[in-house]
Amino acid sequence: MTVTTLSVPRSSGRVVSPARAVWLVVEGYWVWYRRNWRSSVVSSFMLPVLFLVAMGMGLGSQVSPGPATLGLPYVVYLAPAVLVASAVQTAAFESTYPILSGFKWTQIYWGIVASPVTVAQLVAGQFTWIALRLLSAVAAYLVVAAAFGALSGPGVLLALPVAVLTSLAFCSWVVALAASIDSEGQAFNAVFRFVVLPMTLFGGTYYPISQLPAWLQPLAWVTPMWHGNELARTVSFGPADWPATWGHLGYLVVLSVGGVLLAGQRFRVRLMV
Amino acid sequence: MAEGLVKRFGEFEAVRGVDVQVRRGEAFGFLGPNGAGKSSTMRMIGCVSPRTSGLLRVLDMDPDTDGPRIRARIGVVPQQDTLDNELTVRQNLHVYGRYFGLSKSYLRDKTAELLEFARLSDRADDQVDPLSGGMKRRLTIARSLVNEPELLLLDEPTTGLDPQARHLLWDRLFRLKQSGVTLIITTHYMDEAEQLCDRLVVMDGGRIAAEGSPAELIAEYSTREVLELRFPLDEQDRHLTDLRDLAERIEVLPDRLLLYTADGEGALSTAHQRGVRPLSCLVRRSTLEDVFLRLTGRSLVD
Numbered sequence: 001m002t003v004t005t006l007s008v009p010r011s012s013g014r015v016v017s018p019a020r021a022v023w024l025v026v027e028g029y030w031v032w033y034r035r036n037w038r039s040s041v042v043s044s045f046m047l048p049v050l051f052l053v054a055m056g057m058g059l060g061s062q063v064s065p066g067p068a069t070l071g072l073p074y075v076v077y078l079a080p081a082v083l084v085a086s087a088v089q090t091a092a093f094e095s096t097y098p099i100l101s102g103f104k105w106t107q108i109y110w111g112i113v114a115s116p117v118t119v120a121q122l123v124a125g126q127f128t129w130i131a132l133r134l135l136s137a138v139a140a141y142l143v144v145a146a147a148f149g150a151l152s153g154p155g156v157l158l159a160l161p162v163a164v165l166t167s168l169a170f171c172s173w174v175v176a177l178a179a180s181i182d183s184e185g186q187a188f189n190a191v192f193r194f195v196v197l198p199m200t201l202f203g204g205t206y207y208p209i210s211q212l213p214a215w216l217q218p219l220a221w222v223t224p225m226w227h228g229n230e231l232a233r234t235v236s237f238g239p240a241d242w243p244a245t246w247g248h249l250g251y252l253v254v255l256s257v258g259g260v261l262l263a264g265q266r267f268r269v270r271l272m273v
Numbered sequence: 274m275a276e277g278l279v280k281r282f283g284e285f286e287a288v289r290g291v292d293v294q295v296r297r298g299e300a301f302g303f304l305g306p307n308g309a310g311k312s313s314t315m316r317m318i319g320c321v322s323p324r325t326s327g328l329l330r331v332l333d334m335d336p337d338t339d340g341p342r343i344r345a346r347i348g349v350v351p352q353q354d355t356l357d358n359e360l361t362v363r364q365n366l367h368v369y370g371r372y373f374g375l376s377k378s379y380l381r382d383k384t385a386e387l388l389e390f391a392r393l394s395d396r397a398d399d400q401v402d403p404l405s406g407g408m409k410r411r412l413t414i415a416r417s418l419v420n421e422p423e424l425l426l427l428d429e430p431t432t433g434l435d436p437q438a439r440h441l442l443w444d445r446l447f448r449l450k451q452s453g454v455t456l457i458i459t460t461h462y463m464d465e466a467e468q469l470c471d472r473l474v475v476m477d478g479g480r481i482a483a484e485g486s487p488a489e490l491i492a493e494y495s496t497r498e499v500l501e502l503r504f505p506l507d508e509q510d511r512h513l514t515d516l517r518d519l520a521e522r523i524e525v526l527p528d529r530l531l532l533y534t535a536d537g538e539g540a541l542s543t544a545h546q547r548g549v550r551p552l553s554c555l556v557r558r559s560t561l562e563d564v565f566l567r568l569t570g571r572s573l574v575d
Binding site: 013014015016020021024027028031032035036105106107108110111112113114115116117118271272273 | 316319321322323340341342344345346349351353355356357358359360364367368369371372373374375416420
């Protein structure tokens, strides 16, 4: 048996800067991701392919360009909104099980807050990681969409920040939920079935919400996805209706700030007891 | 250093006024049953649980305002291993070391050193999940040492481990103490407290019941020896009167009598002369278990 004696303690006592702490949390996730990336890459590519083929090519062959599609081929009309929708879906998934796991299964959050990294830095790192994950999913989508000739031009790249903001506006609330529950129960299923899916179907992704019955339209106005879709189409195709654009942007920012603050509070309550 | 430390969860008061002073370089223990407030106290010392009231200084700093700076200089072994089961043994150490601002090149060497210390070198690149409980515990301890802490907090370090794994862990902890690390340990095992602690407090119901070195506590609250007598279930009470004057104190447990006396063998032979015939008998030295029984009227491990 080898006997090792450790050197006399001379702890560095180093506290990393807040920005660096946030980045180290992201780095920790990256180490994990490098071992487990395969399944997520497949779904990142597969989902947009399926969507664009089925909706853009299949359904789109039956839709002729008209006022409702802003005079564009359906697959082009669809592209920016499907980008937002797939970003939100990726973000929503990353905001459910991985969060609960950090508290309950892998319990990595408890280890992290025992280090010099603070709860606020952990939360910021977690959201940064989610943003990077959805950006990588969206990048995969853009490659696929370009291959299908669904991109109208470089303006679509501006839809990227829109996708990040829309995702944050929604998934921050899901993170807050995941940080508040003790077992998965039906909560996450309910989020996907009764929020994400209807929001995608009725939030103006596949058709303008003016096609909805009047009584359904206010429901679409509440969803971050509708605001995100509108913004994404504006930046992709123009022209901007400024009051409306600011309205969409403002709504998404307010939702994001509220959700992030709530998520931070839920993390603090749970970890610092 | 803590004075009048209190932790309340809503109506429930988990820690009800704790005063302790831990000296640099010593191994200090909190001994008590589950629910005595040990873990709550540890979490407050580890700066992951704001105190409700009272004074607390850790390494001469205030956890309320200097949490990150304190946490940078301590190591924490929580009651449950919070390892990332999906990473390898080495990656767990590496990722955790990064949170302390340590460079990747430094961590390459440090990780190897810690793996050897924890005797996990040959499992370095295995995933954590399938490791045994003892290995995970050693990895958690190795991880807590990544920043070369001056103070190490160990919450129930050997609960749930088999005897061999416990002895290996005790050996590692003893080495750490030798190298100058201050240890604060909670445990509900009296043998662990006796093995590891220079000084300890006995905690019960959120309060400190007694404080001292293991030997002092035994000298103060117990006798040198204990005579344990086991009887058929219905006969225990009958013999009690015959034995009353043989010991300074008698504890009546459901399954046996404990006679506290300086001379266990002497008491046993007198009992035999009086015609008392127990099913089995045992003379042993007093332990902290007896101290706890005396202080609280209950056993440590129920």
